[in-house]
Every structure is written in C-alpha cells, then in structure tokens.
Amino acid sequence: MSQRYRVLVRPKAGILDPQGQAVERALPALGFKGVENVHVGRLIELDVADAAHLPDMCQKLLVNPLIEDYEILEAEPHPAS
Amino acid sequence: MSAPEAMTAAPPPHRALGLTDAEYELIVGKLGREPNAVELSMFSLMWSEHCAYKHSKKLLGQLPTEGPYLLLGPGENAGAVDVGDGLAIAFKVESHNHPSAVEPFQGAATGVGGILRDVFAVGARPIAVLDSLRFGELDSARSRYLLEHAVGGIGHYGNSIGVPTIGGELYFEGPYEQNCLVNAMALGIAEHDRLIRSAAAGPGNVLILFGALTGRDGIGGASVLASAELGDADADKRPTVQIGDPFAEKKLMECSLELLDRELLVSLQDLGAAGLTSSSSEMASKGGLGLDIHVDRVPLREPGMEPFEIMVSESQERMLCVVEPARVDDVLAVCAKWETTATAIGEVTDSGRLRVLSGGDVVGDMPVEALVDDCPLYDLAPEKPSAPIYPAPRRTLDTDDPAAILPALLRSANIADRRPVFEQYDCVVQSRTVRRPDDADAAVLLLPESAGERPAIAISIDGSGRRVACDPYRGTVEAVLECAANLACVGAEPLGLTNCLNFGNPEKPHIAWQLSESVRGMADACRALDVPVVGGNVSLYNEGPEGPIYPTPVVGMVGRLPEAARAGRLGFAQEGDAIAFAGPFKPSLPGSELAKLRGEPLPDGLPEVDVAAVRKTQETVRDAVRRGELGSAHDVAEGGLAVALAECCIGGGHGAQVDFRGADGERLREVLFGEGAGGFVVSGPRPALAALAREIQLTFVGVVGAAEGALELSLDGDATLAWPLAELRAARARGLADALDG
Amino acid sequence: MKFGVLRFPGTCDEVDAQLACERVGEAVILWHGDRDLQGVDAVVVPGGFSYGDYLRVGAIARFAPIMESVVEYAHAGGIVLGICNGFQVLCEAGLLPGALLPNTSLRFVCRQVDLVVERAGTRFTNTCAEGERLSIPAKHTTGCWYAPPALHERVEANGQVLLRYAPGENFNGSLADVAGVCNEAGNVFGLMPHPEHAVDPLTGSVDGLKLFQSIANHVGAHVGA
Secondary structure, rough: OEEEEEEEEEEEEOOOOOHHHHHHHHHHHOOOOOOOOOOOOOEEEEEEEEHHHHHHHHHHHHHHHHHHHHEEEOOOOOOOO | OOOOOOOOOOOOOOOOOOHHHHHHHHHHHHHOOOOOHHHHHHHHOOOOHHHOOOOOOOHOOOOOOOOOOOOEEEEEEEEEEEOOOEEEEEEEEEEHHOOOHHHHHHHHHHHHHHHHHHHHOOOOOEEEEEEEEEEOHHHHHHHHHHHHHHHHHHHHHHHHHOOOOEEEEEEHHHHHHHOOEEEEEEEEEEEEEOOOOOOOOOOOOEEEEEEEEEOOOOOOHHHHOOOOOOHHHHHHOOOOOOOOOOOHHHHHHHHHHHHOOOOOOOOEEEEEOOOOHHHHHHHHHHHHOOEEEEEHOOEEEOOOHHHHHHHHEEEOOOOEEEEEEHHHHHHHHHHHHOOOEEEEEEEEEEEEEEEEEOOOOEEEEEEEHHHHOOOOOOOOOOOOOOOOOOOOOOOOOOOOOOOHHHHHHHHHHOOOOHHHHHHOOOOOOOOOOOEEEEOOOEEEEEEEOOOOOOOOOEEEEOOOOOHOOOOHHHHEEEEEHHHHHHHHOOOEEEEEEEEEEEEOOOOOOHHHHHHHHHHHHHHHHHHHOOOOEEEEEEEEEEOOOEOOOOEEEEEEEEEEEHHHHHHOOOOOOOOOOOOOOEEEOOOOOOOOHHHHHOOOOOOOOOOOHHHHHHHHHHHHHHHHHHHOOOOEEOOOOOOOOHHHHHHHHHHHHHEEEOOOOOHHHHHHHHHOEOOOOEEEEEEEEEHHHHHHHHOEEEEEEEEEEEEEEEEEEHHHOOOEEEEEHHHHHHHHHHHHHHHHHH | OOEEEEEEEOOOOOHHHHHHHHOOOEEEEEEOOOOOOOOOEEEEEOEEEEHHOOOOOOOOOOOHHHHHHHHHHOOOOOEEEEEEEHHOOOOOOOOOOOOOOOOOOOOOOEEEEEEOOOOOOOOOOOOOOOOEEEEEEEEEOOEEEEHHHHHHHHHHHHHOOEEEEEEEOOOOOOOEEEEEEOOOOOOEEEEEOOOOHHHOOOOOOOHHHHHHHHHHHHHHOOOOO
C-alpha cells in the first residue's frame, strides 16, 4: 500500500543562497515589506511502498548532505491514484 | 471503417478558428461535404497565415533563389549552400514573436529549439545560433523584463544543447513595446550527399513519430472544437505556451543524426507550428503521396486527448520520419539507446489523401493537395500612407555639443556594449569559434582542415526597423548591404541569405505597401550582390491598439573565407597604422540614432545608394582582408563615423588621431554621426591602404595612436575633440548593464 | 598515452575534450552505460548538462555504470580530470572535496578568465610554474566552489588547491577564489574553466593544452606504474 510523501530540501544554514537573496531583494520592489531570511529550496513528492527507505533515498540521491538539509512530511494522495 | 461524420453544430466555429466564410466554402467544395472537427482544425491551421503565407507568397516569388553555391532552396526545412570540400552549411531564420511576448523565456527558448530542429531535419549537425531581438525602449519595465527573460531563454536552450550562440543583434524602439521580435537563426554542417529531404516516399513505408510525448501545448484557439464543455476551471488543460526541454532535444538531435548517419531513414521532418498536421501533410505533399495516421498510437502526456487535439498539438521536441518496414526495428533500437520514445503511427499510401484514424475509425479524410497547396493566395492592396504612421521618438538628448554627443550615443541602448547579453551565451562549444562576439563585424567558425589550409565560414544577422519605416525600399536595401558588409570585414564572400519579414497587418493598405516595397528592395539588393535567398520566414499581424511595429526585415547571411588565420578584426591593431574611410558613404542625419535621441520625426524617404559602388567596395575590402594587408576593418553603422572610430579604438585598445577638418556646426554633426550604407573604417600600413585607393573611394584620415590613449579629432582652426579611451569604454559599458542589473 | 572521455546523455563538450586530448595522445569516448574503461591511462569527465542538470548538477551522472568503474579506478590511483560539469559529477561522487553552488549572479557567464597556478609540479600542473597565469574560458551557471570551514582548511593545508582565479577574475563567488582542486591523493582533479577550449591558437589561447600535456608527461614517466 503506497503512501505519498514530500521531501523538502533547503540549503544548509550559513551556505550562500543567492536565489534566496534574489527573492528577498525582489519582494520589497513589489511593495511587500518586512520579509527576511528567505531561502529557496526544492520539493520532491513521491509515492513509496516502504517509508523506511526514505532517509536512505535522501542521503544517496535526493539530497547533497554537504550543502543541504531536508525534512520528510506526509502528503495528500496524488490526484491520479 | 465508418465514414467521417459531418459536423452538425449550428453556428460553424470556422470564424473563431480564423477562416473566412469564403475559405470555408472552398474547403467544403474540396471535400465534397462539410468538414468535421478534426478536418476543420487541420484546415484552419494549414490555411493560416503562418503555415500558408497567404498574404506573402506571391510577393516572395520575386526573391532570387538561384546561385552557384545553392544546394537546398526555399521549401525545405532549411536552405543549404556549398562551402567546398563536399561540405554544406544548412541555415534558416525563424520568428517566435507572439509566444515571446506572452512568455519570453519559453517563447525564446522554444524558438531556438524549433530552428535547431529545422536544421537537423535536413541532416545537418547544428553548429551555431544567432538571434535578432527587438523590444520597446529600455526605460519600460516590461521591455527590461522581456529582454532579461528572452536572453535567459536563448541561453538556457542553446547552452544546454551544446550549440554555441555566436552572434546576434538587439534593438530598442517604441513600436516594439507591445509586439516584441524574437528571430532565431541556426546553422548546421553536413556532407552534401547526406542532406536529406522531407518528401515522404515509398507507399507501404512506415511513419514513425519520435521524441517527446504529445500533450495539449499550443492548442489554444482550436479548443473551441472540444466536444466536452471546457469551462474556466479547465483553463490549465489548454496551455497556450509551449515549454521547451533542451535535454530532450539534445537526445533527439543525437538520435536523429545517428539515424541519418546509419542511413536508416527515407525522409525526416520536424514538428513545429501546427504539429503533426503540418509535418505530415507537408511530407505527403512533397512526395505526391498520401498518409494514414493512427492517432490512438501516438504516445500521450495527458489522458483523454481527442483526435483533433493530437493532430494540432504543438508539444516540442518531436520528429517524424519515414522508414522502410525492414529497418523499423533498427530505428527503434537507436531511439531506445538515446532514451527517445519512438512509435510507428502510420503508413505512406498512394491515395494522395491524409487520413486520420482512431481505433479503426476514420475520423478525418482530406486530399493532401487541398491542405497544402490549395489555400487561396491573396493579393495585397498596397497604398503609400499619406500621413506618418509612427510617432516621433521621445527626445532624450539635450545637447548639440559633439563632445557630449559621442558618449551619449555610445551609452544609448542601440549602440551600447552588448557584453551583458552575449556573456550569457556559450560561444565556444564545438571548438570552431575563431571570432567571438565583439572581436569582429561577423562571427567566424572553422571548417574542417582542407589541403593544409583552415577555411572558415562567416555569419551575420542584420535587420532594420526604424530606417525601413522611413523608406521600406531603400531601408531594406541598406539592411542587405550591411549584412554583406559585415561579412566583407572578416574577409568572407556571401554564399546565401535567409530572411525573416516582421510586419504588421498586411490587410491594411499602408502595411501592404511597407511589405511590398521591402520585398522589392530585398529582391533588388540580393540580385545586385548575386546572393540567393535559401529560405526564410514571415511573421505578420505584429500590431496592437498602439499601432504596428516598424516594418522589420531581418537578414542572415553565410559566407566563406579561405584562411581562418586571416579573418578580419574590428579593433585597431597597432600604433602607427594609417586610418582611412573607404566607400561611397554619404553621412546623413535624418533617420539616424542621433536624430532619434533628439526626438526628430522619421523622415519620408532615405537618400539613394549607389549599390554597385558599395558592392565594389565590399569586394575590395574583403580581398585586402584575405591578403592579410589590413590591421582592421569595420563597417559604419549606427552612430556613424565617430561611433565606428570609438568602437575601433575600444576594440583594439588603441587611441587614434583623426582629421575632421572642413566642417562645423550641423555639418560637422552630420559628418561625425550621420548614417547610410557603404562606409568602412579600415586601418593598416599606409602603402596597403594606398593600393586600395586605386580601386575604390578612400580617404586617409588619421593614425592609430598609443595604447590606452585617447580618440582625438582635429577640427577647423586648431580645435580638437578628445575623449580618453577609459571614458568612451565606460560610457559604452553602462548602457545595457544598468538596465539588466536594475 | 590513451585518454578516455566520458559521454552521458546531455554532455556537450566531450568531442572538444577528445580533440584536445588528441593533441597529446589518443582519446576514446566512453559511453555512460558501459563499464569498460578500455585500459585508458587517464579519464576525462567533460563539461555539459548531463541528464539536463536534473535534481542537482551532476547528481544523476554519478550513478551511471561508467562512473562505478571510474570510482574504482580513482581509488586505485588512476588519473581523473573533471571539467565543469565533470567537476560537479566528481564532487557528487565524493571523489573531490566540496560542492558547486549557483554563481552569485545567478546567471550563466561565458568569459575568458585568467587563472593563477597555485601549485606546480603535480600530475596536472608539471608543465606550469608556480604563479604562472593561464588564460582559459569559463562558461557555467553553477560554478561557485564551496566547502564547510573545517574541510576548506584541510584542503588548503594539504595543498589540494591547484588553480585559483586571478584577482578580479572570480565571477562565480568561489570560496578563496578556488578554480581547481584535487583530492588528497592528488590523482583526481576538477576545475570549472574549460582547458579543452584553450588549445588552438585559431580559437583562443593555448594555455589549456598545458594541463593535458601535464597528464601525458606524468603517464609517460610512470609507464607500468
């Protein structure tokens, strides 16, 4: 029985994040004030039969542990399933 | 099999699909009945302006299409010219204007993708891309947005697929604000006997679709035919924007080239505008045959697509090929190796009809000729406008002092350093690039070594908008001459030309006049230079509530030079070289960049050009470059002589002393900044330049100065104008950089 | 001297790398799906956009069958040169220290840059003098070399930095201007600029040829080793 998960990947704290900085600069230019600490990462959604394999999948492929952190969350089933 | 069902709906949607009532009646006549949804959607695409050229085809017949080096002329996926040693260069330019105005990144990216496919569809490996871009003025946020994203899209696609972007042009004018222009040109190399045509051949042969899956991209207007009611909630089911995937195209390209290399294909065609409909009908038409297409065999990206959607989908990165039954397995194996989906979706027949089948039912059945050849062609009703069409440009320059005018011109958007743009493009991949952007007036790429020599090709893309608006005939002649002049400056002889005609609505008499005069000018200029047109593209209806774009013919030329080591450069080479102005150049201010900065209205007409004298000058400069006699050669264009001199100084890192005595006041401004065809700034050893003066008009004007010095102009009465190189370089560097970073 | 140049789906500069290698020896293309390194004396992992740069640059290529052989080969002391995307793949594969992040400008930049030889006399720089300037084109979007502080310290202390961007030339934000770095054992080297595009006087500088010649020199002097 498959269960859907989402893996949120973000740059490790302290790593230069030019994408986050670009977004942080662009928002005030559009009139949005008081926005800080913007970081831009990646979302991976997948249906897995055995959730126990997820951390391993992250370590081996989905994430580069040298420069990224991640968290695993449960997600709503995929519309097609 | 059941016969196709006639449509029974009340008000026919043919008008929503862009067909006139008269065109609809013609279709009914050719089918012998009313068309059904599949057939109507296919006719509406094949009979659209974009596919049928119904307002331009008669005009285009004027263009010369024969030449001693011509191998493939108009009508194939790309044209091709002979470059010696059994090699051919295939090339073409195409527009992607409307999609780029909607989504500039993907619009420009898929424009590059489409033109690359046209090149490898004739069997040539793509070796270069150039792009011609026009947007509204830089002070408009929208124009800056379009610029940034179009450049990003071109870079993303070209860089990812490993084809260098080696040249281009970029202009900013008010009339392009709502209708930007993105014209992409590509070149490829092939051995003569490997050039493949797209005509379907051999009844009984198999039609294979390979590449990406088919989705609902680009269906847009045809969705009015959907049998299901599609409400607002379903808007996301009908993306009008095509999304390009350069990785998919890279695999598709390598796959196609390997299939051709192994001689596994009878014919090849890429899928572009109007998707399967245009590709299949054109293949059948060129072969004088028919095709049966089974839409239920087409691999889909989305479930539940209707037959008409499958036939009109513009999903990117797909090709069609015709294969003998015995080779089908080999073809599928090559595709599998390149991770490219491939499916047999039909057969070549001798019926002369294009039949669309789904699950055993015939859902569309049309004569091929009706689709491809029988679209009515319209005569234009040209009328010269009695009043100006375009508003005068907005005044941005308040000084008449030449000392301030030169830096202002160098900083202006149409002249400033394009480095912030071209550095976003890989210009070195494939190891052929001899002259990179900014090194010379044309790009230069190595050809394979030949008998101890290193021959090369030169390429330039040049268009004109504002000056064609002043004078569609003479402005277009100037654009063709400028392109050839750029090739001459690197030592290349033009072999062929591709063109993209970007105009407003041709059903309006003044636009029809612009188009007719421009094509007449292009035909005359091509004949005068003996350069044939190998193919091209037309983009019409570029206008909005604010008015039409400037009439903008864009010309891409390919030439050959015998020895790459002697390819010309634009920068002054060494201190002490003599500087001369060559050619029958008559500087004139109306219609120039300075006139634009001053906010002057467009003049009605441009001065006449002595085309024969310009041609003679180009050939003489070209031959001198080939003999290695010149230190530098640079065509005079926007901003006139002063800007050209500044560019030669900055490019070479040398100052110069130049004599401009004999004029003052407005006449001095005219001589310094006036524009027109046929002017060159050349430098080199004095005796070499003196020899040129025996054949062409040439005036010695100065000497190349010390490195990192200044550009000094001597004027009447011991007066001088001088600018340190650093100041000129800084002014030139700011123009675009400020806009892109802001 | 035989070089093996890898080709993944999406690789762009492999033919250029092969042409450069052929100026100092022989070169064959090694397909990503094969495992056979064909007895080459050095492996080159070239530039491009392997697997479309999907997920992360180099993240998928590192798992290709050919890369399993390359990892073994590297652990056994074989010479491996990674260029641009190749550098990214080798970092993902754990054969080189650090990682490549997006350029600080977030834009692709193609520019001829001056590099300074930080350490001469290695397998990859025995044709160069310390402090020598090399003019080589760089062209990438994701070339900002990064290592966490402790790792960076070790890399510097071990003399693993072989090339740095000359002052004012570092356009991607690389830490300590690092342009090229090797592993502890010194047999694997990665750099973001493209030496294969600096080997022909007709198309630019020839400084890049020095790196290929260096590898050939090393292999020539250690035949049978």
